[in-house]
Amino acid sequence: MDFAPDPASQEITERARRFVAEQVLPAEPELEKQLAAEPAHWGRTPIIHDLQDRAREAGLWNLFLPGAHGAGLTQLQYAPIAELTGHSPQLAPVAMNCAAPDTGNMELLAQFGTPAQQEQWLEPLLEARIRSAFCMTEPGVASSDATQIATRIRRDGDDWVITGRKWWSTGAMSPDARLLIVMGVTDPDAPRHRQQSMVLVPRDAPGVRVVRPLSVFGYDDRDHGGHAEVAFDEVRMPGDAILSAPGEGFAIAQARLGPGRIHHCMRALGGAERALDLMRERASSRSTFGRPLADQGVVREWMAQARIQVEALRLLVLKTAWLMDTAGNRAAMTEIQAIKIAVPRAVLGILDHAVQLFGAAGVSGDAPLAALWAGARALRLADGPDEVHLSSLGKAELRRAPVL
Amino acid sequence: MDFAPDPASQEITERARRFVAEQVLPAEPELEKQLAAEPAHWGRTPIIHDLQDRAREAGLWNLFLPGAHGAGLTQLQYAPIAELTGHSPQLAPVAMNCAAPDTGNMELLAQFGTPAQQEQWLEPLLEARIRSAFCMTEPGVASSDATQIATRIRRDGDDWVITGRKWWSTGAMSPDARLLIVMGVTDPDAPRHRQQSMVLVPRDAPGVRVVRPLSVFGYDDRDHGGHAEVAFDEVRMPGDAILSAPGEGFAIAQARLGPGRIHHCMRALGGAERALDLMRERASSRSTFGRPLADQGVVREWMAQARIQVEALRLLVLKTAWLMDTAGNRAAMTEIQAIKIAVPRAVLGILDHAVQLFGAAGVSGDAPLAALWAGARALRLADGPDEVHLSSLGKAELRRAPVL
Amino acid sequence: MDFAPDPASQEITERARRFVAEQVLPAEPELEKQLAAEPAHWGRTPIIHDLQDRAREAGLWNLFLPGAHGAGLTQLQYAPIAELTGHSPQLAPVAMNCAAPDTGNMELLAQFGTPAQQEQWLEPLLEARIRSAFCMTEPGVASSDATQIATRIRRDGDDWVITGRKWWSTGAMSPDARLLIVMGVTDPDAPRHRQQSMVLVPRDAPGVRVVRPLSVFGYDDRDHGGHAEVAFDEVRMPGDAILSAPGEGFAIAQARLGPGRIHHCMRALGGAERALDLMRERASSRSTFGRPLADQGVVREWMAQARIQVEALRLLVLKTAWLMDTAGNRAAMTEIQAIKIAVPRAVLGILDHAVQLFGAAGVSGDAPLAALWAGARALRLADGPDEVHLSSLGKAELRRAPVL
């Protein structure tokens, strides 16, 4: 067992750290300004394109993607970089072309796409010429239970005809999101986990209608294309628009979840470290009743508890990455579930303390804390609520062999 | 000791219950629509004026105000009504002219205003012809520590000349808020709690500038006039614009806090009951993995814990009201502090569970939960962060006489 | 609604307060000494008899018992007295003949006993000439589920013949516990809640065998007769030894639980107040790193949170008592369940902080805290674990009518 990162990992992590510190954080006010200037704009703003150019130059591009199409990093090597991008989740991931949901979609295309699909969609995504969305969750059903998915993908000759309604399609408000990956039922009579398939749908295909944006707490998340409700009304796609094969939808979705969840957790930890950086500064510069906040017992306790949680959970995230690298995503299932449950909760607690330390500024837009909090809060529901994962993890634990 | 409400209280509570259930809740979508239709409008929308007319007719008007100017209810009698308004905090309080910060401002004017001041400001407020704001909190200082207040109110002949900057002036984005009650330092050399005074300032007085709105977890709270940053640049007011007397600012502020806090707590409990109403409906109408949510152990536990907390804390709120009625606000200080700390925290926990039960809808605008949560979250900072109150309450407890 | 106690209640509460402060607390070291001197003795020690004489003189006797046999107090009037006895749970309840399980047993005999049964058992219990035990819980089954009870009470002519095994028969290690009230199955074919009956069994009846004592976190609870495992091997009792009628066992057990639970909660709150009295003293007399403990933020926070919880939960306990007095035990079911769940948990948290404040002395016998903790911990299991009550309360809450 060895807890020291390898030198290559250290080098690129440090390069990423400098990029986020020197390029990304200082650009945050500019993003704010550009968003405010165009209240109806859902696409990437100029500062994003600008940062993308700089990241590409710095060799910080597509680092999330293992294998031939990507930058050649393992999950374990990518982890600390992903964490750093979590300090500025509106800007850093997209700057380095490591932003969800494109990351997961690129993984799917790299793993399951035909050469033609890869040329059509993966190439422009890898080059950040376009963005994409993933259309799985549906209003009106419990989407953590895949069998409840109601969108139908009907065979009609060689074509696939899609009818249904999705929501929480992150990014899909943006016209940049040229590609929608849509999950639906192709065979309602197949066994439970063989009924679904995925189809690649251009956002501008006839019958696709972006209905409305959804908000997370009061945020519209316009910086990354919002969260859309999307209606599919007899959307006709050619037969080769299917990803992998009919009936593979559930398996593909599962494959997508592992890396997706671990990346979310890494970034969330970065959000916690951002909060700690801010708290440190605040605690030393503010006083109440004649004493700096840093001298108050409760502030020290918050900092200590935060450090403990971040250190312990980061190790669990890293071990999960290592397991995915060395034994495969399936072998890391318990760990993935564990961090999916534990990290957002811990980070929310840390951010809550940070808000408290910042007082009224903490709930407002003057500090990034409230927005970080809302993002982390959504993670407790994304890909299934905590409770579903707790129940499943608990069931597995009850079946585990005893130690002695 | 007797836990049964008196018949008069029961009657008016039931009347208020029917009003909120039959008039207010069904009007919520209309408010939503009117706000969306005019994105730059910060004042009251037509539905609010409409509901105010109906509440007046129903005899549900100014119920918060004890004494000659008000409706003649005690705090104990008003409590269950305030709780009911908390089910729909955007509409119900304002409909019944019981919305903060007007309530606190009317209390001050009723208690400390001269007849002329009452005629000029209290009358139109009681009739809801105008609204008002309270300008106390300042950017850049820890406002829970009154000695840090930096706004200066300088004597110049008979006039008062105000210079400073306030923020979190709730309601002040709205042009309806004709009156600003501004706290500042009149005598920096006086003893610590005799330095401050309050002055009544028309929002359109020369030198007053509403700088910008602040958001609460992404919400602009436009329905009740937002939260403004307000600059005062040599704002000149006549000598009789002062409230009570010079040096009374701190004492007046203290007087305002007691009722303000208890009303916040009452409404917050109503928010929790709203969540429970919604959770009950959701749990019985949704299923996952073949079982209704209502059959899941964790949902039952949430409901049970919520019921316990609401019952216990409601009693503490009611006892606090009774103490204020029978022994005065000062005698209720421990209890006021206790509920100010405990109620928002408990309500936030209940709302968090409700969000979790509603899944993605819970964080969005499709359910009122996220907005209720943001409102309750702000309460943990309004009038001083929890930690200041915990420290002060703990200090008092350490000095308390032993039971035995 | 009125939160002021009536004068009669105030007078007797103050009398009880003085008794506990002046007679009971100072006697604690003597109890310790007497117990240490006779390590194999499970009965009442001389100091207990002595205090009982003094309580009788002071008119503080059988205060728990409403109705003709008791002292004429309502539950609401008894509540603050019961709380005071919780400051010294080893001595104060027994001193005033208000100690479990005798209290519950006396209630049953008063309510369901025939005049002959009352003469034989209730009289000596009311006079504290004997003590008693309640034999319901069984090893090997989940006793919160009454249908799992395995002890058989077979009819044989006019006689009842009892065979089975009980444990956690509190007090039964003591030879003073002349009476055992035993619950068992008389008719396994009857409907679920009509199968059980209760029989009055002298502890020295042939076939009764006290097998062994059980411990609670290392404590043998010798001061109140310990907790026994008791075997019943063909114990033959005459037909008139049955309490009430065959098939009434479950209903009687339910009747016993309401008052039992509320008394436990009252005393538990007294334990919390004892802890607060001790913490106050400790915090002002100890220093670390140059500052008294009372100046440390975390200590203040503990005190504040404790005060909030005690105040809120005490009101809920009092309201429960009032409901039992005015609407009957059945009408108070939700509240009884609520306090049964919430009070021990809150008290355990307070005691845990007290232990922490006392350092190593806190876990030892030098302070009463560890023993108070163990007693409160057992309450989370007595009469069914928290989880059973949470589930049942949650189910009821899910069925409740909406507020609006």
Added chain:
Amino acid sequence: MDFAPDPASQEITERARRFVAEQVLPAEPELEKQLAAEPAHWGRTPIIHDLQDRAREAGLWNLFLPGAHGAGLTQLQYAPIAELTGHSPQLAPVAMNCAAPDTGNMELLAQFGTPAQQEQWLEPLLEARIRSAFCMTEPGVASSDATQIATRIRRDGDDWVITGRKWWSTGAMSPDARLLIVMGVTDPDAPRHRQQSMVLVPRDAPGVRVVRPLSVFGYDDRDHGGHAEVAFDEVRMPGDAILSAPGEGFAIAQARLGPGRIHHCMRALGGAERALDLMRERASSRSTFGRPLADQGVVREWMAQARIQVEALRLLVLKTAWLMDTAGNRAAMTEIQAIKIAVPRAVLGILDHAVQLFGAAGVSGDAPLAALWAGARALRLADGPDEVHLSSLGKAELRRAPVL
């Protein structure tokens, strides 16, 4: 970074696992019986000597000790073995001669002892011919603050003369504990951390008086020599009885704490795994209200949360061990403090759930849970209460350099 244990570590860990499973757990009832048979005996019982022979044969001896005197394992390699011994903390550590406080004392003697001291005391300890105690904590002062230590070690000619009172000298009730390492003030005028020294004192030296045993909750911990209060009345020791040099006491104590704390944490995690093993068995073998406990949501949630915490904290403990091995105890200070705070709390929560699952058996001696709980609870106070460590860790965190 590599999370796989090395083969040597895996082999000896598996050997230890089999030893604990096959030799130690089955011996627990025998220990119980031997302790019950001799209620006044504080020394090792026959089963302990027997297990020590078997452990020696199995090559599982002194594994805790790095360096020449020990078994040649690193802290990282010892960690999983220590965890396994925590499944049965009364038997397994002592069986393998890895029990506190001997471990810490042997470390001190190995590191700071003269050859003569090592021959006299280290040899017999390494061979388990004797045991030892560490006399640092004092009644009446806050021992987490070393400057409050009151025991005086006066120079008299060449001799040291010790006068003072210690308590919580674990093991010192046992006559096997031939050696007491005593900390006291040799120079009250020296700088704060140079005032104290340590002296090696035979337990039977004139003037040493073992005053009384202390209990932890209701446990006397007789199996490992209890916890003693010890009086030192003009105890005269020759000059060469001092450990290291005068004034080194504080530094030596610090050196002792690192390994001591990490070993405590490792064993505590083993206690948690023991609880999980027991919970798994219980949940599958018990039913209430017609459903096995394993099917209840709350049980699954407990298991899941426990697994998450154990996995995350175990990694933090392992990383701490690795830091101690590779960078020294001092470099691991933050991590040592972190696990010292976090592990006992997490383990207590897991044990509390286990108690709840076991019902009344959980609080009694019929399951090992209550005793494990009491042991873990004491860890929150041993070597300073959590609050002292939280404050210190928080202070360090506030001074830490920002990430970005």
